[in-house]
Amino acid sequence: MLDPRLRRRALLAGLAAPALLPALARAQSGPWPQQTFRFINLYAPGGANDILCRVFCQAMTTITGQQFIVENRTGAGGTVGSDAIAKSRADGYTGGLGGVANLAIAPSLFPGLPYDPARDYSFVTGLYRQPNILFVNNDLPARDVPGLIALLKANPGKYNYATGGAGTTPHLSAEMFKMRTGTEMPFVQYRGGAPALIDLMAGQVQVMVDNLAGPIGAIRDGKVRAIAVTSPERSPVLPEVPALAEFLPGFDLTSWNGMIAPAGLAPPWCSGWPSCPTRRCAGRSW
Numbered sequence: 001m002l003d004p005r006l007r008r009r010a011l012l013a014g015l016a017a018p019a020l021l022p023a024l025a026r027a028q029s030g031p032w033p034q035q036t037f038r039f040i041n042l043y044a045p046g047g048a049n050d051i052l053c054r055v056f057c058q059a060m061t062t063i064t065g066q067q068f069i070v071e072n073r074t075g076a077g078g079t080v081g082s083d084a085i086a087k088s089r090a091d092g093y094t095g096g097l098g099g100v101a102n103l104a105i106a107p108s109l110f111p112g113l114p115y116d117p118a119r120d121y122s123f124v125t126g127l128y129r130q131p132n133i134l135f136v137n138n139d140l141p142a143r144d145v146p147g148l149i150a151l152l153k154a155n156p157g158k159y160n161y162a163t164g165g166a167g168t169t170p171h172l173s174a175e176m177f178k179m180r181t182g183t184e185m186p187f188v189q190y191r192g193g194a195p196a197l198i199d200l201m202a203g204q205v206q207v208m209v210d211n212l213a214g215p216i217g218a219i220r221d222g223k224v225r226a227i228a229v230t231s232p233e234r235s236p237v238l239p240e241v242p243a244l245a246e247f248l249p250g251f252d253l254t255s256w257n258g259m260i261a262p263a264g265l266a267p268p269w270c271s272g273w274p275s276c277p278t279r280r281c282a283g284r285s286w
Contacts, residue, residue: 032092033066039259040088040096042081044074044192047164048214049257052128053097056259074191077165078102079113086120090264095124098260101168109167122265126258130212131231132173134244135224137206145228145247148207152183161185161207162200164193169255170209173230177209180248200224211255212237230254 037060041053050072057068073081073096082102088094103117115121134148140159142148152159163170166189178185188205190196193214200208201223208215208224212235219226219238228244229235232252244251 033064035093036067036069038088038094039068039070040081040085040094041070041072042074042078042097042102043072043164044190044194045072046194046214047192047197048130048211049097049099050192050194051213052130052257056127076110077106077167077171079106079110079115079167082106083114085260086115086262088262090122090262092261092265095259095261097127097257098123099257100255101165103260105167105169105172120263121260122263124259124261124265126256129254129256131229131235131254132170132209133212133215133219133229133235133238133241134173134177134207134209134227135200135215135219136208136227137200137203138223138225139203140206140225142227143225145242145244148227149181149183152181152185156184157186159185159206160188161209162188162190162196162205163209164190164196164214169230169253170211173253174207174209176251176253177244177248180251197224 037057039053039057041050043049050070053070057070060068073084075081078097078099078101081096082098085094085096085098098121103121107113107117136142136148140148140151142151161174163174165171166187170193171187171189174185174187177183185207188196188199190199193210196205196208197210197215197218199205201218209230212229215224216237218224226238226241228242228247229238230244230251230253232243232245234241234243
């Protein structure tokens with residue numbers, strides 16, 4: 001079950017969403033919305049981002065009276081779904097998840113992306129931030145950060161780690177952890193945090209990093225063991241779990257996500273190019 005504080009943050013993002021309505025309304029005549037909105041989530045059902053996307057869409061359904069439907073388009077660390085958003089019609093009824101993985105990290109990791117973050121999207125609103133969390137299978141003989149480092153150094157390459165996709169902040173968090181500690185763990189990539197968590201609990205992989213909202217229920221139920229969060233300070237959601245920065249000074253890697261739509265939607269401050277007197281839209285593809 002999603003922690004009430006995380007649910008409340010996602011809900012507040014939805015309650016703040018009326019500020020984005022003017023931008024979306026410019027894509028059609030008459031009040032918006034008039035039909036179902038398709039929200040493309042880049043990751044598998046049941047994971048952290050899927051949970052938070054559904055909370056946001058539930059809030060938007062309540063606010064607008066029209067259905068906001070989550071559609072999962074997974075693969076390649078979010079690039080499959082990102083491409084689907086970019087190639088959708090800019091009609092005000094398709095949008096999706098945009099964040100650090102698909103908009104900031106992927107362009108530096110994957111040559112030949114099928115989309116251009118600076119050209120192919122309208123940036124609608126921010127939604128949420130959350131730290132990542134490092135956790136392990138209960139059978140792994142490591143109960144804290146020093147114990148995990150010692151185990152990995154004594155057994156280089158023996159234990160695998162999983163994330164919900166390459167090029168995501170959990171993936172980079174794990175690689176940064178390896179670099180900072182001089183340890184070796186092979187990477188096992190999944191198409192989302194939920195299937196990776198299932199295999200971790202079954203012992204198919206031994207270590208995992210995910211956005212905090214994904215495994216929090218399993219951690220509280222004692223099905224997996226939390227080791228540390230990747231934010232510079234402890235999370236108020238799991239205050240008993242230390243931050244990696246307590247052992248590796250300066251360690252800080254958190255995830256942020258917002259809502260994007262296909263290019264072509266005017267921003268809410270603009271009356272439409274070329275009539276906008278501020279000319280802030282000049283040369284921009286919205």
